[in-house]
Amino acid sequence: MKPGYEVCQSKASIKGRIAKLQQNELNKLGEFELPKKSTAKAVGFVMILMLISRSMSLVSSLVYTTYFGNTLEINIYSYAIQFPLIVFNTFGTALATVIIPIFAGYLGKGEKNKAFSFANNVISLSIAFTIILTVLGWLIAPILPRFTEFKNNGYQFTVEALRIMFPVMIFYALNYILQGILQSFERYNMPAFVSVPSSLAVIGYVLLFGGRYGVRGLLVATFIGLSLQGLVLIPPVFKTEYRYKPSFNFKDDDIKKAVKLMLPVVIGSSAYQFNMFFNVTMVANYENAVTITTIVQNLILYSVLAFVYSITAVVFPRMTIMIARNNMEQFKTSLNKIIRTLSFFLIPATFGFVAVRSRLIDFLVGWGKITRNEVDFAAIMLALYAIGILGIGIKEVVDRAFYSMNNTRMPAYNGLIIMIANVAAVLSLQPFLGVYAIPLGYSVSILIGAVSILYMIRKRIGAFGAGKILQSLFKNVFASIIMLIVVVVFNILLNGISIGYTIIDKAAKLIIPSFVGAAAFFGVAYILKTEEARDIAGNIAKRVGVLLGKVE
Numbered sequence: 001m002k003p004g005y006e007v008c009q010s011k012a013s014i015k016g017r018i019a020k021l022q023q024n025e026l027n028k029l030g031e032f033e034l035p036k037k038s039t040a041k042a043v044g045f046v047m048i049l050m051l052i053s054r055s056m057s058l059v060s061s062l063v064y065t066t067y068f069g070n071t072l073e074i075n076i077y078s079y080a081i082q083f084p085l086i087v088f089n090t091f092g093t094a095l096a097t098v099i100i101p102i103f104a105g106y107l108g109k110g111e112k113n114k115a116f117s118f119a120n121n122v123i124s125l126s127i128a129f130t131i132i133l134t135v136l137g138w139l140i141a142p143i144l145p146r147f148t149e150f151k152n153n154g155y156q157f158t159v160e161a162l163r164i165m166f167p168v169m170i171f172y173a174l175n176y177i178l179q180g181i182l183q184s185f186e187r188y189n190m191p192a193f194v195s196v197p198s199s200l201a202v203i204g205y206v207l208l209f210g211g212r213y214g215v216r217g218l219l220v221a222t223f224i225g226l227s228l229q230g231l232v233l234i235p236p237v238f239k240t241e242y243r244y245k246p247s248f249n250f251k252d253d254d255i256k257k258a259v260k261l262m263l264p265v266v267i268g269s270s271a272y273q274f275n276m277f278f279n280v281t282m283v284a285n286y287e288n289a290v291t292i293t294t295i296v297q298n299l300i301l302y303s304v305l306a307f308v309y310s311i312t313a314v315v316f317p318r319m320t321i322m323i324a325r326n327n328m329e330q331f332k333t334s335l336n337k338i339i340r341t342l343s344f345f346l347i348p349a350t351f352g353f354v355a356v357r358s359r360l361i362d363f364l365v366g367w368g369k370i371t372r373n374e375v376d377f378a379a380i381m382l383a384l385y386a387i388g389i390l391g392i393g394i395k396e397v398v399d400r401a402f403y404s405m406n407n408t409r410m411p412a413y414n415g416l417i418i419m420i421a422n423v424a425a426v427l428s429l430q431p432f433l434g435v436y437a438i439p440l441g442y443s444v445s446i447l448i449g450a451v452s453i454l455y456m457i458r459k460r461i462g463a464f465g466a467g468k469i470l471q472s473l474f475k476n477v478f479a480s481i482i483m484l485i486v487v488v489v490f491n492i493l494l495n496g497i498s499i500g501y502t503i504i505d506k507a508a509k510l511i512i513p514s515f516v517g518a519a520a521f522f523g524v525a526y527i528l529k530t531e532e533a534r535d536i537a538g539n540i541a542k543r544v545g546v547l548l549g550k551v552e
Contacts (some may be wrong), residue, residue, distance in 0.1 A: 069369030388443030
């Protein structure tokens with residue numbers, strides 16, 4: 001043995017123990033994760049707020065569609081309001097992805113001044129950038145309609161509508177950033193509730209002024225409403241310790257780091273937004289198809305993303321902390337649990353939308369100036385979009401798992417895969433299916449993307465319980481098939497029954513099969529010993545026991 005070896009070994013051992021003690025103390029001091037029960041409550045409450053928020057957005061779409069009808073002007077309106085979002089989402093997704101890890105990371109380490117300085121720079125530079133985007137939007141507005149049927153009918157109004165809507169990107173930027181700041185402070189309520197004022201502005205306009213100012217006035221009301229999404233977050237941010245101070249420091253190290261991290265996200269988001277641009281443009285080549293397609297697409301996305309974002313809004317910052325602490329086992333366990341939870345809720349949602357598609361669409365839009373043919377068209381589109389529901393959920397969650405590891409490249413590659421799959425599927429299916437190729441192509445591509453991103457995350461972190469996920473998947477599919485059969489049977493039984501009042505009749509024929517089908521799914525899932533069903537049943541039993549105890 002060499003002289004001094006034992007001393008060196010002893011020093012190394014002492015250093016190792018000190019490092020372990022320091023890490024233990026850091027974990028204690030840095031512990032701001034809520035216990036599981038509190039996490040569940042936070043997710044549950046945020047989910048309720050998001051459901052209300054998304055439902056109000058959907059209601060506002062239904063109000064103006066049934067009021068004005070599926071006319072050329074309304075289809076131009078639906079086309080115009082999508083473009084600022086499609087253009088900005090490339091930048092906005094990157095913003096939301098990068099802000100939380102950097103800002104929350106500084107807060108978690110107690111370095112508030114660095115966090116606030118970073119936020120000042122991000123807000124100032126983002127507003128400047130979106131002003132440039134708005135100017136570019138104004139310049140390209142006359143070009144965009146030339147790829148659609150609007151080039152022959154309603155061209156000038158389409159250009160006008162696009163130019164009214166493009167400046168809303170400035171407020172989108174503010175919305176994304178302030179949401180990230182509030183979520184980093186673990187304040188989730190207002191970010192979840194943010195679109196309600198926007199929806200109320202649109203609904204209020206239609207009911208009070210729609211007959212006087214028409215669709216042009218609706219464009220202005222929509223611009224005001226969407227602007228509110230950024231402005232209403234200023235008061236809750238003001239209640240935190242953060243105070244905005246203009247800063248345009250391009251050379252700041254955190255800004256350089258953010259830009260470096262954002263570039264792959266921008267590439268991935270660009271691919272996804274190109275998909276949306278491609279799909280909207282393709283739909284706009286079919287007469288009066290944009291508004292109906294937009295409503296159906298939003299119905300799927302709002303319902304799925306309200307559920308998914310209520311989870312990720314709470315879990316994403318905490319997964320970032322798990323990675324910062326190098327707690328990979330907890331990270332894997334959390335990811336596995338989230339994916340199984342998605343499977344439990346989203347697979348029956350897919351089957352449910354398919355089962356009640358006609359009754360649901362008829363109840364939502366089968367009023368006013370909407371015709372029976374348009375209801376039937378929307379019902380088929382709904383079933384085709386529903387196929388991709390689980391893929392949407394998995395993609396969103398696993399993307400954020402990568403982001404929490406400061407890995408933005410893999411979601412970017414996956415975005416390119418989805419884009420190529422979507423374009424290929426739509427172009428291949430269109431000669432046979434026409435406009436229906438668009439939702440089916442989207443669903444196929446998003447499912448391919450879900451499988452791809454799961455493969456990527458497994459390559460990055462290793463196995464995280466694929467066996468349990470597949471077992472849960474098969475159980476949920478089987479339970480959903482039983483649910484589908486039950487719903488179809490009840491639909492047939494209710495066909496020959498009329499309750500009298502139209503709205504009550506439509507509601508009953510939608511709610512009864514849906515409720516019985518949901519009960520059938522839950523019952524079968526419980527019999528199959530699905531963990532989520534057992535947990536829900538246990539919580540219900542516990543609450544009932546508490547209530548009975550109080551009564552006694």
